[in-house]
Amino acid sequence: MDNRIRHAFDQVRAEDTLKKDTEKYLEKATHGYGKHSFFVRRLAVSFAGIAMAFVVAAGSYFYAVPAYAITLDAESSVELRVNRMDRVISVKGVNDNGRTLANSVKVFLMKYPDALETIMSNADIRKDLEEKKDISITVVGENDQKSEEMTDVISSCTYAHHPNITCMCGNREDVEAAQEAGLPLGKYRMFLEWKQYDPAITAEEISSMSMQKIREKLEEISGNKYPAGAGMNWNGMNGNGMNGAGMNGNGMNGTGRENGKMNGMGGSRSHTGE
Amino acid sequence: MRSEQETREAVRKYSDMIRRICMVHLKSYHDTEDIFQTVFLKYALASDEFASEEHEKAWFIRVTINACRDLLRNFFRSRTVSIEEVEELAGETGTAEDSRVREEVLLLPDKYKDAVYLHYFEGYSAAEIAKLLGKKENTVYSLLSRGRDILSEKLGGGIDG
Numbered sequence: 001m002d003n004r005i006r007h008a009f010d011q012v013r014a015e016d017t018l019k020k021d022t023e024k025y026l027e028k029a030t031h032g033y034g035k036h037s038f039f040v041r042r043l044a045v046s047f048a049g050i051a052m053a054f055v056v057a058a059g060s061y062f063y064a065v066p067a068y069a070i071t072l073d074a075e076s077s078v079e080l081r082v083n084r085m086d087r088v089i090s091v092k093g094v095n096d097n098g099r100t101l102a103n104s105v106k107v108f109l110m111k112y113p114d115a116l117e118t119i120m121s122n123a124d125i126r127k128d129l130e131e132k133k134d135i136s137i138t139v140v141g142e143n144d145q146k147s148e149e150m151t152d153v154i155s156s157c158t159y160a161h162h163p164n165i166t167c168m169c170g171n172r173e174d175v176e177a178a179q180e181a182g183l184p185l186g187k188y189r190m191f192l193e194w195k196q197y198d199p200a201i202t203a204e205e206i207s208s209m210s211m212q213k214i215r216e217k218l219e220e221i222s223g224n225k226y227p228a229g230a231g232m233n234w235n236g237m238n239g240n241g242m243n244g245a246g247m248n249g250n251g252m253n254g255t256g257r258e259n260g261k262m263n264g265m266g267g268s269r270s271h272t273g274e
Numbered sequence: 275m276r277s278e279q280e281t282r283e284a285v286r287k288y289s290d291m292i293r294r295i296c297m298v299h300l301k302s303y304h305d306t307e308d309i310f311q312t313v314f315l316k317y318a319l320a321s322d323e324f325a326s327e328e329h330e331k332a333w334f335i336r337v338t339i340n341a342c343r344d345l346l347r348n349f350f351r352s353r354t355v356s357i358e359e360v361e362e363l364a365g366e367t368g369t370a371e372d373s374r375v376r377e378e379v380l381l382l383p384d385k386y387k388d389a390v391y392l393h394y395f396e397g398y399s400a401a402e403i404a405k406l407l408g409k410k411e412n413t414v415y416s417l418l419s420r421g422r423d424i425l426s427e428k429l430g431g432g433i434d435g
Binding site: 002004005007009010011012013014015019021022023025026030033034 | 297307374379425429
């Protein structure tokens with residue numbers, strides 16, 4: 001009998017249709033065996049969305065948010081806002097001539113050394129230099145080290161080697177104080193230095209004088225030497241107001257930079273030119 | 275979750291066995307389709323590792339029998355089956371004798387069917403069937419003995435134990 005039962009049931013086979021229908025059902029029920037499960041797809045879409053938002057936000061942050069300001073003080077004073085990628089994202093004039101200059105140069109998204117070169121090749125700026133008018137370039141930013149590096153880069157550029165150009169690495173407090181006094185940062189520092197020897201001197205008097213004139217007067221009353229720019233970076237002044245003690249023998253050593261603490265953007269300042 | 279390849283292999287390997295178990299228990303092809311879907315989906319979604327092929331086969335038998343029982347417990351399903359329905363369910367594959375044997379097995383009381391099928395077709399011992407069905411070994415011996423008697427009576431001829 002066992003053979004009869006075995007033989008009888010051995011004839012029974014699952015129909016091909018039954019197997020195929022089952023496989024189709026399984027494919028559907030398991031969402032392609034987990035390959036395209038709804039949950040996984042939804043998760044993937046969510047992650048892609050988050051990643052995209054992150055990339056856009058990070059890109060915007062790095063590109064659209066200014067981290068440094070480079071101020072060029074001359075007859076035409078302009079301020080460049082620079083992002084973390086060293087690209088200029090805005091340029092604005094800080095006096096009437098500066099506004100004209102800012103509107104005439106196309107430096108958007110240029111690397112800051114190139115942008116400055118473009119500005120320095122402007123006819124008005126070249127005229128200032130031919131007339132031996134002083135120009136100061138000040139870098140202020142959220143990071144001390146980076147600001148100093150930027151100052152080094154600018155100082156190494158050909159245009160900064162002109163004797164009447166001074167490159168400085170500033171800090172927020174100095175810039176704000178200079179702004180309050182209505183002076184460019186370079187002139188403000190000379191003003192503070194002068195004030196030690198002649199407390200009666202006023203910012204108004206200084207503002208109407210050229211840097212060259214200020215240097216000459218300061219040398220006269222202090223007995224120290226204050227050489228002109230020549231691409232030099234200012235040093236020997238502590239960042240929180242110059243008290244003279246920070247100056248070395250000649251006031252400037254020609255190679256260093258100011259070590260002032262920077263707490264963010266220098267902010268724009270009004271300036272009437274020299 | 276198991277891979278598509280693993281699941282397809284299981285469908286290929288165990289479909290015939292599951293089809294026979296379904297035949298023993300169920301009353302319609304539609305129900306068989308339901309059981310196939312239930313059993314293989316459970317397999318596809320399970321992450322259990324089987325110690326051996328025998329272990330895997332036993333898992334399919336147990337799950338199929340349980341799924342059939344669950345289906346039959348449904349209040350709306352008919353619990354009885356007519357002779358005509360049995361003839362239809364047993365099918366006409368093989369010889370007339372094969373069909374007759376299948377019909378008689380299908381007409382056995384439910385409690386004997388599994389033990390008879392598993393012993394006479396799948397070749398499991400009473401001890402193994404006891405484990406698979408969660409019954410005492412002596413009970414399985416009794417079920418087999420009684421089932422054998424009924425079939426001998428219906429089909430004639432001796433049945434080897």
